[in-house]
Each structure stands twice: as C-alpha cells, then as structure tokens.
Amino acid sequence: MASHIVGYPRMGPKRELKFALESFWDGKSSAEDLKKVAADLRSSIWKQMADTGIKYIPSNTFSYYDQMLDATTTLGAVPPRYGWNGGEIGFDTYFSMARGNASVPAMEMTKWFDTNYHFIVPELGPEVKFSYASHKAVEEYKEAKALGVETVPVLIGPVSYLLLSKPAKGVDKSFSLLSLLDKILPIYKEVVSDLKAAGASWIQFDEPTLVKDLDSDKLKAFSDAYAQLESTLSGLNVLVETYFADIPAEAYKTLTSLKGVTAYGFDLVRGTKTLDLIKGDFPKGKFLFAGVVDGRNIWANDLAASVSVLEELAGIVGKDHLVVSTSCSLLHTAVDLVNETKLDNEIKSWLAFAAQKIIEVNALAKALAGNKDGAFFASNAGAHASRKASPRVTNEAVQKAAAALKGSDHRRATNVSARLDAQQKKLNLPILPTTTIGSFPQTVELRRVRREYKANKISEDEYVKAIKEEINKVVKLQEELDIDVLVHGEPERNDMVEYFGEQLSGFAFTVNGWVQSYGSRCVKPPIIYGDVSRPKPMTVFWSTTAQSMTSRPMKGMLTGPVTILNWSFVRVDQPRFETCYQIALAIKDEVEDLEKAGINVIQIDEAALREGLPLRKSEQAFYLDWAVHSFRITNVGVQDTTQIHTHMCYSNFNDIIQSIIDMDADVITIENSRSDEKLLSVFREGVKYGAGIGPGVYDIHSPRIPSTEEIADRINKMLAVLETNILWVNPDCGLKTRKYAEVNPALKNMVEAAKLLRKELGSAK
Numbered sequence: 001m002a003s004h005i006v007g008y009p010r011m012g013p014k015r016e017l018k019f020a021l022e023s024f025w026d027g028k029s030s031a032e033d034l035k036k037v038a039a040d041l042r043s044s045i046w047k048q049m050a051d052t053g054i055k056y057i058p059s060n061t062f063s064y065y066d067q068m069l070d071a072t073t074t075l076g077a078v079p080p081r082y083g084w085n086g087g088e089i090g091f092d093t094y095f096s097m098a099r100g101n102a103s104v105p106a107m108e109m110t111k112w113f114d115t116n117y118h119f120i121v122p123e124l125g126p127e128v129k130f131s132y133a134s135h136k137a138v139e140e141y142k143e144a145k146a147l148g149v150e151t152v153p154v155l156i157g158p159v160s161y162l163l164l165s166k167p168a169k170g171v172d173k174s175f176s177l178l179s180l181l182d183k184i185l186p187i188y189k190e191v192v193s194d195l196k197a198a199g200a201s202w203i204q205f206d207e208p209t210l211v212k213d214l215d216s217d218k219l220k221a222f223s224d225a226y227a228q229l230e231s232t233l234s235g236l237n238v239l240v241e242t243y244f245a246d247i248p249a250e251a252y253k254t255l256t257s258l259k260g261v262t263a264y265g266f267d268l269v270r271g272t273k274t275l276d277l278i279k280g281d282f283p284k285g286k287f288l289f290a291g292v293v294d295g296r297n298i299w300a301n302d303l304a305a306s307v308s309v310l311e312e313l314a315g316i317v318g319k320d321h322l323v324v325s326t327s328c329s330l331l332h333t334a335v336d337l338v339n340e341t342k343l344d345n346e347i348k349s350w351l352a353f354a355a356q357k358i359i360e361v362n363a364l365a366k367a368l369a370g371n372k373d374g375a376f377f378a379s380n381a382g383a384h385a386s387r388k389a390s391p392r393v394t395n396e397a398v399q400k401a402a403a404a405l406k407g408s409d410h411r412r413a414t415n416v417s418a419r420l421d422a423q424q425k426k427l428n429l430p431i432l433p434t435t436t437i438g439s440f441p442q443t444v445e446l447r448r449v450r451r452e453y454k455a456n457k458i459s460e461d462e463y464v465k466a467i468k469e470e471i472n473k474v475v476k477l478q479e480e481l482d483i484d485v486l487v488h489g490e491p492e493r494n495d496m497v498e499y500f501g502e503q504l505s506g507f508a509f510t511v512n513g514w515v516q517s518y519g520s521r522c523v524k525p526p527i528i529y530g531d532v533s534r535p536k537p538m539t540v541f542w543s544t545t546a547q548s549m550t551s552r553p554m555k556g557m558l559t560g561p562v563t564i565l566n567w568s569f570v571r572v573d574q575p576r577f578e579t580c581y582q583i584a585l586a587i588k589d590e591v592e593d594l595e596k597a598g599i600n601v602i603q604i605d606e607a608a609l610r611e612g613l614p615l616r617k618s619e620q621a622f623y624l625d626w627a628v629h630s631f632r633i634t635n636v637g638v639q640d641t642t643q644i645h646t647h648m649c650y651s652n653f654n655d656i657i658q659s660i661i662d663m664d665a666d667v668i669t670i671e672n673s674r675s676d677e678k679l680l681s682v683f684r685e686g687v688k689y690g691a692g693i694g695p696g697v698y699d700i701h702s703p704r705i706p707s708t709e710e711i712a713d714r715i716n717k718m719l720a721v722l723e724t725n726i727l728w729v730n731p732d733c734g735l736k737t738r739k740y741a742e743v744n745p746a747l748k749n750m751v752e753a754a755k756l757l758r759k760e761l762g763s764a765k
Helices: 016-025 031-052 067-074 091-099 136-146 158-163 177-197 216-233 249-255 274-280 303-317 354-368 374-389 396-403 416-427 444-454 460-481 496-501 540-547 561-566 576-596 617-635 654-662 680-684 708-719 740-764
Strands: 002-004 057-059 109-111 118-120 151-156 202-206 237-241 263-267 287-293 322-326 505-508 515-518 521-523 527-533 555-559 601-605 643-648 667-670 692-695
Touching: 002 354, 016 031, 016 091, 031 057, 031 136, 031 354, 057 136, 067 091, 067 118, 067 136, 067 151, 118 515, 136 151, 136 177, 151 158, 151 177, 158 177, 158 216, 177 216, 216 249, 237 287, 249 274, 263 274, 274 303, 287 303, 287 354, 303 322, 303 354, 303 374, 322 354, 354 374, 396 527, 396 576, 416 643, 444 460, 460 540, 460 740, 496 555, 496 561, 527 576, 540 555, 540 576, 555 576, 561 576, 561 617, 576 601, 576 617, 601 617, 617 654, 654 680, 708 740
Parallel strands: 002 322, 057 151, 151 202, 202 237, 237 263, 263 287, 287 322, 555 601, 601 643, 643 667, 667 692
Antiparallel strands: 109 118, 505 527, 515 521
C-alpha cells in the first residue's frame, strides 16, 4: 500500500518564510538570503515525508506568495502594467504582481474556493502572449532529486487555471477564458517535457474546479485539454487531483474518461457522496488516491473508521491500485503539534497537525498492507473515546439557549430606512461620511507590549497604560485627519478571531498553530472543541475608553459569529450551524452591553460569510439561511438609534447580494477596489440597496498610496449607481498590515476626496 500527500504548508513551523519575506521586502536582506530560507524549508519538508515513509511526495507546492501566481508566471501571463519584457520572471515582477508597487496596483486577490487562503487572480484576454517564463516546477523537482528524494511535481491544471481567471481590464466580460486553452497547452507541454527529461515518473495536475457545478462546455474543455496533452504525457503516470467537495456525477464521468490519466484523487472527507460514484463505476487498472485524512481541520483521524473505508475501496480497485492520501493540501492546517508546549494535554491528544497527518497517512497505508501499528491505533481510539466522554465539551444551558432560537427569524422591528433616519438625528453625520474598517498599524512596539504582557514581563497596569496611549494616538490621528466615525485601532488584538475566542468558553489556543492566509500573512485559528458561551464582557472597557477620548462617534468593534466559525478549526461532532448559533448568542450579549455602555455605532464583521458558501449550488441556500440568521441574532435587540455596521472582504459578493441585503445591517463596508470595482456591477444591473454602504475606495494590501483624484474618481463611479445619502467612504479593509508612513497619506487623500465631492454635490444643488 502506497501513501501520498496532496501538498504541504510553506511558511515553516515557526513562520520562517514569513519573516524572510518581510525582511526582503523591507530591504533588510537579499534575494539570496530569501532563497536560502526557502530551500532549507523545502529540504526539511521533503526529508520529513521521505523519512515517514510517504511514497508520493509533492514538489512545486512551495510558493513565495501563491500557487496560482506561480502558474501565471510559468505561463508568462504578466499584465502589461508591470513592464515585464520577457525572460525568466524574477522577484521584482513577481512581487509587484502580488503586492503592487509605488506606481501600479496589485492584481486582484480572492478566496481559494471556500477556504481562508487567498489567491492572485490571473488577468487574461485574447492579446496575452503566453510564454514559458518560470522553470520553478522543474527546478524544484531537480532540487529534491539532488537530495535523494523522488517527488511528484504538482501543477495547477490547465482548465482550472482558466476557470479561476478573469478577463483583464478592457476585455469584454463575456470573453471566453476557455478559448485560451489552445494557447496555454503548448506551455504545459514544454513543462511536462522538461519534467520527463529530468526523470519524473509521476506528475499531479490539480483540477479542483471539477467539484463545482460545471456545464457541458466546461466539462468538454477537460476532455479536450487532456486529449491534446496525451502524447506529451505518454510515459508518465498522471494524477488528476480534486478536493474540497463531492465531485458531481457528470464531472466524475468526465474525469475518469480523460485520456493519458493514470490516477484520480478525491476528497473523501468533505466528499463522502463520491464514494457512491466510485462504488458504482471505477475504471479498471487505474489508481485511486483516497483522501481520507482531513487536510482542512486539526482533529486526529478516526483510524479505525478510515481503515474500514479503505478496505471497502481496496475491494473495488485492488490494494495495488489504492493510495492513501490527504483530502487536500495540508496548506490549510497548522504545521506541527510538537511545537505546542502550552496546549492542554487532554485537548492536545485529540489533535493532529500537518506533521501528524503525514504519520496518520503512512499508518493507514501500512495497516492496509497488513503491518498495523497496534499501539498507535490503540492510542488513537483512546483519544477519540476521551473526546466523546469529556464533560468540558458539553454545556447544557448553552445547548438549550441555542435550541430555543428555532421558530424566530430574529429581525429588528423597524425597517432600515426608518432606522437610518433615527440614527442620523443622533449622529449628525455629513454626506459621504468617512470611516475606517477597524484596525490601525500594528507597530513593533505594540507587538512587544502584547508579547511581554502575555509572558508576564510587564504588569496589567503597565499593559493597560500602554494600550490606552496607543488608542489615544489613533483617536487623535483620526481627529486630525477629520474622519467622521472613528475606531480605536484594535491595539489590544493580535488577530480579530483569536482575540474573541480567547474570551469565550469552548475555545482552545495554540502557540504556533499558524496557517497562511495570503503572502506572508498568517493567522492562528482558534480551536472550537466544545459549547460556546461568553463568561464576561470582552470589548466594553476598550470601546468606552476610546469613546471617552473624543466627541465623535466611536465604533465598537466585534467579529461576527459566521466569521469566527469560518476562521476557526471547528468541532465535527455537531453540525456547523449549531456551533454558529451558540457563537451568535455570545456576540449578542456583547452587542447589548456595548449599547448599554453608550456606544452608538457597533460593527460586527462578517468578512468570511461568503467564504463559507458551499461549492455546490444545491447546498448554498441552507448555508445562507443559517449564516444570515446568525448575524441577525447578534443585533436583534438593539434600539433603532444604534447603528449596526458589518464588513466583508476579498470574495465575490455579487451572487449573494440578496442574502447580504437580508442581513439587515444599517451599514455595510465591503472590499471593492482591488477587485476592480466588480461589486458595483451588481448595482448597475438594477439591484436596489437601501441601507448604508461603503465600497472600499483603496486597496490596503498594497503599499501603494492612492491620490486624492484617484479616490474621488472611484467615489464618482459609486455615485453613478448608489444614492448619495447611503454612500460611505472607507478603505477596502483593516490597516493592521500597513505602516503609518503609508496609512497617514492614504487616509488624508481619502478624506480630501470625500470633502471635494461634498463640495461639488453641494454646488450642484
């Protein structure tokens, strides 16, 4: 029995790549320094898998920023604004595409399927001249081979690459991206030929779009693509990998009929219905890569249950054609449980991070081959029994409160138009009110204060004094900039989800459980292991402290229940919606305490609401129903004069706009500028939105500072489709990843643009 890993985390167990990237971007280290850190990480990952006994080890899953951006550089599909003139693409062009530079903006960034990982969206059109411009896949294969490790090079499949792209600016939106298939396949042939010449015997194409609802034309594109590649692929074993959901029946037929393909990989954790398709008809003589170890969560595999599934599959495809695998890349989970020295021992016994999942995959393969590790399996069974019986998992009062939610849709009694009128009388804001999304730059000094407080190196009084000083600085800055609705800057928070999870029951936390979100940005998802409740207020002290420093409205800043859920590692012993309702009740308590404390504007971020949308259309309505309901639960009890904001970012929202309206927030701020104002198209198409709305006027994930004129132009585009009295002016997202040298002039220009347009609108009356 053989074993396989779809992909592996890149950042390193202690975020070594993150720090190397940021040092390079800041000019503190060289390109060679960065490359050495990367090479050391790759070497250790490959050796770790080889030493564990994994047979099919992936290469080319490492990336300096994103695997889709890597595919774009391989194909030479560089947008003209970056000034690339051919040849091998270097760091300057690569990172300009990812992050922008002083003169041009970055490419669009959006969520990778239904995960919190972000990818760089290719910009394509009929004029793109594709060329083989990055030899990374071949170089990494050779690098592993030189270390004595045989790997399976991984490429984003040609059809998924095109389906995940977008028409470039100026290209008609109806342009068929699949019409470019004949132009990119020659590059794929060159890459495959180079890999064959280098000695590769297997190659993996990731085609995750096969799990989506695709029409017959899109499915035909897969057949056409692999038929064209067939002669080049001859002599290689070819694995086509799918993940994140069940594969639809028609897509399964297409996949298992592809020419030149030897093996098929399926997610059998989130795609349990795929088992029925395999049982019904699996091509004779082909390999099945069975993804039974969860690549997206941190719970230990139920080894006994997995063996049962694998034995059934072995009876269908034969043990010699069955490969034990992860359900998807381990990119989406934390790196190594060994680094968790402070995690509760009982909870730790229930978990498996990427390094442990490699061991699980190998243990399952050995067990199926008749070499079962009895002690390992017994320990695993004991951990599962412990979790099931643990009293810390269940809170009867919480379960009763959540069950009592059924039967009401929890809507505020007054419609949004009347509420906005009442709020305006109280807040007295100008037209085009300005605000920011919540966080301000997290300076080195600020991080030091939090770190020393957690390590008990400074007292609570010293910590509170330092945070108050930071809040005061942020408040004064916003007043100097003349921003209308202020934020306190969130200096007490390292991460918006972790901060709340630390104060809610039913959550556990890691020290080094980092997961890549995009580029060098890593998050540390909390672990929801039990029923959730709020023992005491979480933000009231800091919000009221900030409000006492200004006469302007100060937003109370909360993370919404759906985002806390989607950005956590969630328990799997009850439906996700039940956990979400529990979190909603906890946030509701906080909202009502903020209101009682005199906070008149409360933002409940739901940045990840769209992210959790199931990939299959048949499952989406149910998700949106409970997700939107969860948000409404949080603020159903507030007064009409209390203004409820929410925020969403870096997803495609146009297809769920009616659900966003149904959230019934008073104001929504939403990412818009980096996606080339795609959001505005939904309003051009006639959707009426009556609540306040602030489509972002500049991209905060780039160091570039937009001019007043550029921002004013964006606002004018918004005014063409939105009413003046509902439009807000704000950045795309929070400012924590930026420096004050970038934030101050950008916000100054934003406020000046709003004032300029207020003057023009006033003159036009």
